[in-house]
Amino acid sequence: MAYPIIWVKPQRITHHAMQPYKRYRGLLDAAERLPLALPARLLGRLYRLAKRRLVYSGDWDLQGELIREMPTYRNLEGLYRVMPDYRDCEWYRMALQQIEGGTPYHHNIHLQANSTAELDGLFEHHFMPLLSSMAGQGYRHREGADFPDGMVTRHGELLKTERGRHRLAAAQIVGVDTLYPLRIVAVHRDWWRGQGKGVAVPPRRNFEAALNEVAARYQ
Secondary structure (H helix, E strand, O other), rough: OOOOOOEEEEHHOOOOOOOOHHHHHHHHHHOOOOOOOOOOHHHHHHHHHHHOOOOEOOHHOOOOEEEHHHHHHHHHHHHHHHHHHHHHHHHHHHHHHHHOOOOEEEEEOOOOOHHHHHHHHHHHHHHHHHHHHHHHOOOOOOOOOOOOOEEOOOOOOOOOOOOOHHHHHHHHOOOOOOOEEEEEEEEEEEHHHHHOOOOOOHHHHHHHHHHHHHHHHOO
């Protein structure tokens, strides 16, 4: 089934955690290094099947950390305070020092800088526009763009994953009053059983109805 989308106030989401299926990725990576390693194609299939479960047991939902303490949040917050003078923020100074020391700055696999000019470009064309757009227009989902991921804990609370964390941090920092989407990719088994269900892949209608109740508390 396709992951359902709910819309919530970004300020109401306070914690983030790693998706429960990420633990399988580590196990699969280790399995690839074994003498009798399974084919990478099969390992990838196993990982994709793990991601499709939706309902997970375990303590993954008890390991949430405050979003305000994420480096992503702190970096964007520091930048927002000094905009448009981005060179005055600690984030820029640390990245520049890294580049001057001979190590490229890697923000993620898509955004990196090998020189001062490239670093300036990241701040001028990516980081500042994200904050400026969020402050001026609120959250606007672009057609074709991916949705930020979220999860539901055993107590029916929302957790953010790392996917879309920059957009959520920016929305919280500038104080947007528009709703923010979450694509729910995992729920805790105890919460789902509390809905009177017990299947690993819930029927879409029942699943969305239960999620709408959760979303209502965050709007």
